Amino acid sequence: MKSQPSKRIKVEPGFWAGLRQLGIAAHDVARRAQLPLTIITETVVTTAQYFAIWQAYSDLIGDTAEGIIKLATAFDTAKYPPTVLATYHSRDYRDALNRMVRYKQLCPPESLRITEEGEYCTIKLEWLNTEQPGPPMLVGITLAFLLELGRRGTGQPLTAELVEFSHAMGDVQALENYFGCCIRVGATCNRLTLHRSDLDLPFTSYNEELLEILTPVLDRSLNEHQHSHSFTEMVKWIIKRSLTGGNPNIQAVAKELGMSDRTLQRRLTDKNTSFKQLLTRAKHEQAREYLRDPSLDIKEIAFLIGYEDQNSFYRAFRLWEGVTPSAWRNEHLGSNSN
Structure with missing residues (x-):
């Protein structure tokens, strides 16, 4: 990805x-x-x-x-x-x-x-x-x-x-x-x-005083790092790598970002989007990318982007692209070979 x-x-x-x-x-x-x-x-x-x-x-x-x-x-x-x-x-x-x-x-x-x-x-x-x-x-x-x-x-x-x-x-x-x-x-x-x-197991090297100094500095650096990249792109990237076999939830993504799910949703709202919208966008983008790989069959792609059955994937893809996954693949693989 x-x-x-x-x-x-x-x-x-x-x-x-x-x-x-x-x-x-x-x-x-x-x-x-x-x-x-x-x-x-x-x-x-x-x-x-x-x-x-x-x-x-x-x-x-x-x-x-x-x-x-x-x-x-x-x-x-x-x-x-x-x-x-x-x-x-x-x-x-x-x-x-x-x-x-x-x-x-x-x-x-x-x-x-x-x-x-x-x-x-x-x-x-x-x-x-x-x-x-x-x-x-x-x-x-x-x-x-x-x-x-x-x-x-x-x-x-x-x-x-x-x-x-x-x-x-x-x-x-x-x-x-x-x-x-x-x-x-x-x-x-x-x-x-x-x-x-x-x-x-507790750490014998535990140093509360040092952590009180280091943690705010590192958290501030991480926050600046996250803001220096598109925050929504970062969230979408985490969603993409967690799709296989099921839908990642907002709690899991928020934990990876080191924030509460309420804070994550609030920040996404500030960006005029939502977790559900990014999840759908991530699935759509991944589906297009996987379909460009002729070694992957449709059923496997459905699983890789979090769908339990192939029919659900077909319905979703038709809403996104207006055609079936197979038709989209044939069109784009054909154009790539020209």
Whole structure:
């Protein structure tokens, strides 16, 4: 699905310091990434440069799994940026993860989606620009750090229930030893599954005074970030990625934005729209996009945009376009081939 994320990504000094701890020089990474040496002192880089840096680290370290484990465990807590400090000094593991998901919006290109259900908590990594997924090393580091955060915060050797990766990750046995669980490679998504009971564990690193300083600053930055992009587009993007198999509700979207559902509805009203209107618009846009993909059949598309049966999708699409999904597809695929 299409989105319009920020094309500038902040690289924290702690990243380069972490590489130095592993014996990897920053200038070697820059050369391997075919970037100018000045990139080392840049505070922000483009998405392409950011991915190139991570791929260069992966190439230099050799094995993806080894690079994930070494950097996740070696990264000095004192070098954490403010967004991560706010998670490390949270009240408990659940608070830390929710803060991480929330403040990740300030740090594209990846985003995190957390779900608690039954005995487990799953955290899914998604890319803001799905046309350019990040390198496996970045995926692995992101998921490993979420577990590492819990281990450092609670002071306990927590283990995951399952870790899923969409690409090869090197030494799987090493990753299983690190995560303490089965590693599934070639999955449909990148996802970390935790034991839900662990989320109630308090953080020994809890610092209420520091959070009182950091939280208002980060919330203000997040608010400015959300306003710098179209707020309605951001809401619609969250709806789109939550459509599969059902309709997302306003409460779930509001929680991801860090606000109440009443506040979300009020802000949408100020923009002369509503959650229901954005939900319909998101389904319409996604339907058109999926129909342009000849590998997807109509029944599958109906499910992907939240319809339980194909007939309901047909009725909705005829209201939007005046023709059936099949007729629209034939017309547009035909014009594309000319």
